[in-house]
Amino acid sequence: MLQVQSLSYEIKGRPILRDIDISIQKGEFYAIVGANGAGKTSLLRMLASDLKPAKGEILFKGKPLRSYSLKELAYARAFLHQSNSMAMAFTVEEVVRMGRYHLKASQEQHDVAIAECMRICEVEHLGDRKIQQLSGGEQQRVHFARVLAQVWDQKEVLLLLDEPVASMDIQFQHQTLAIAKALTAVGFSVVAILHELNLVAQYADRVLMLKSGRKWWEGAPIEVLKPENIYAIFGVQTKVSTDMATLTPSVQTCTVHYSAAKFNSNYKHELAMELKEKYENYKKDNPKARIYDCAKALKVSEAQLLLTQLSDDVVLLKDDIWAILQELPRLGHVMALTRNDACVHERKGTYPTPSNEGHVVLFHNDDIDLRVFIQNWAYAFAVKVKDLLSIQFFDTAGLAVHKVYLTKDSNPIAVYEELVNSYRAADQTYFTINIPAVLSDISIPDTEIAVDRFQSDWLNMKDSHEFFGILRKYSLQRTQALRLAPSGFAEQLPLERFTEILNQASEQEVPVMVFVSNKGCIQIHSGLIKKLVTMENWFNVLDPQFNLHLNMDAIDQIWQVRKPSTDGDVNALEVYDKQGNLIVQLFGKRKPGIPELESWRSLLQGQKV
Numbered sequence: 001m002l003q004v005q006s007l008s009y010e011i012k013g014r015p016i017l018r019d020i021d022i023s024i025q026k027g028e029f030y031a032i033v034g035a036n037g038a039g040k041t042s043l044l045r046m047l048a049s050d051l052k053p054a055k056g057e058i059l060f061k062g063k064p065l066r067s068y069s070l071k072e073l074a075y076a077r078a079f080l081h082q083s084n085s086m087a088m089a090f091t092v093e094e095v096v097r098m099g100r101y102h103l104k105a106s107q108e109q110h111d112v113a114i115a116e117c118m119r120i121c122e123v124e125h126l127g128d129r130k131i132q133q134l135s136g137g138e139q140q141r142v143h144f145a146r147v148l149a150q151v152w153d154q155k156e157v158l159l160l161l162d163e164p165v166a167s168m169d170i171q172f173q174h175q176t177l178a179i180a181k182a183l184t185a186v187g188f189s190v191v192a193i194l195h196e197l198n199l200v201a202q203y204a205d206r207v208l209m210l211k212s213g214r215k216w217w218e219g220a221p222i223e224v225l226k227p228e229n230i231y232a233i234f235g236v237q238t239k240v241s242t243d244m245a246t247l248t249p250s251v252q253t254c255t256v257h258y259s260a261a262k263f264n265s266n267y268k269h270e271l272a273m274e275l276k277e278k279y280e281n282y283k284k285d286n287p288k289a290r291i292y293d294c295a296k297a298l299k300v301s302e303a304q305l306l307l308t309q310l311s312d313d314v315v316l317l318k319d320d321i322w323a324i325l326q327e328l329p330r331l332g333h334v335m336a337l338t339r340n341d342a343c344v345h346e347r348k349g350t351y352p353t354p355s356n357e358g359h360v361v362l363f364h365n366d367d368i369d370l371r372v373f374i375q376n377w378a379y380a381f382a383v384k385v386k387d388l389l390s391i392q393f394f395d396t397a398g399l400a401v402h403k404v405y406l407t408k409d410s411n412p413i414a415v416y417e418e419l420v421n422s423y424r425a426a427d428q429t430y431f432t433i434n435i436p437a438v439l440s441d442i443s444i445p446d447t448e449i450a451v452d453r454f455q456s457d458w459l460n461m462k463d464s465h466e467f468f469g470i471l472r473k474y475s476l477q478r479t480q481a482l483r484l485a486p487s488g489f490a491e492q493l494p495l496e497r498f499t500e501i502l503n504q505a506s507e508q509e510v511p512v513m514v515f516v517s518n519k520g521c522i523q524i525h526s527g528l529i530k531k532l533v534t535m536e537n538w539f540n541v542l543d544p545q546f547n548l549h550l551n552m553d554a555i556d557q558i559w560q561v562r563k564p565s566t567d568g569d570v571n572a573l574e575v576y577d578k579q580g581n582l583i584v585q586l587f588g589k590r591k592p593g594i595p596e597l598e599s600w601r602s603l604l605q606g607q608k609v
Contacts, residue, residue: 033200076157079162103150117148165194303399317424336351371521402523493560557575
């Protein structure tokens, strides 16, 4: 009945909808969902011919929608707007009768249609009431009756409904959608914007998810209404179960918890004291717990816990992160620590002078090798725990991205104290870190990927760093890219292979590069690894200048990956968790312009060096 081809719409140059392609069949109930501002109403208004697209075409019953006259459209489509306020005091029956003004029919036909529409919408008892005297839900039912009256005598009608049940109680929500669903059985096509996902699941044949003006997902409710999709569109956590008898999904939204102190500064002291007490009690009950463990248990960020401890021992620093980074070489010999949820990377040495390359800040010498994504760094603290002094950096969500600890070989403490005093923030009072909304990674089905072009781009890499651009180009997750890699360029290995290779590298003295990253930085160790120790579920490298602590229970996949470069192929061992996040990478020690070590390649191939 309706085909939408490459449809786009904009207002004063601002894109509202982009490249929408959909097809709606005769007898279909088609639901549109999306967050506020996603472009749902704009799309519906274009389907109604109320708005003209910036580009693209809409075909209605095989003809361009723009070729229909208003009179022709009045017989073939009906549109229930989101807002239907009326200035004049019409009665309910008068409002419903407005839907019949364009029709040439006998008075008896009009009366029958109006009576039936009012009866099915249960507003016949309100016929003499003024429309303004009704509740919002009652007014919606009246306008739904008016829209039905417009096409009551017609066949194969397009019925467009913009949030038709928003003000209705549960009974009439279901009754209204049941009416629309019943009409699809006699040839109507219904397109409805709905916010209640369980109503979508129960009544829609297919559902379109819009996000930022783009078609995100489309399909049957059981295909589309998945927790990861719902989170990507609405930013809320849900649990979805399926009635296997009807294949109807049921969406349960997880409760959102707020504290008034998070949005009202008058209560921030109470919130700080409450969190501080919880933190102190947890440490008392778990004396060996690190702040990372405490934050995880209390479901807050590390930085939020530090804010409860502001004192001479915990000092909030200014947000001039670049300036503070330039001061790090003054501290002398320190320990640099970068971690993610499954791995901790510790490297001792002296920070070199950093270089700011715009998209990345680089520290690079034989001791400290860091790639800093400074746009993700937001907070810095000076922290003293007993005799241990540190500078700690956190991202916009308060998660630790990097920490710098003084050692017994550091420059005099006075240098550290001078740095802290120079960058001490003027306001040392508690505040709540506003965690930015994070969209989950979008998993595009393998069938939607241009695999041949992707594999061609892989084979034509001149530098292994081009891999990141390829991921963005094809909207791929890392492990998905490895699955689709050209034959022989990515192989999944048994989980025990990681420790086997590290042990062999240690025994055969093969120098390696160990990369550990988070959203804020990548920390690299280059050289030999010697002392390897397993403690319960932790695999550790315990060398004088380099420590690695890897939680083996977190590992889900290990891949051997080969990427082309102008210096020859680069082989890596990559370790991933259950969510597909990269935990740690291993390379043979190398530099640009120098081919990979043959000893490393032999090690990966299981040959003795």
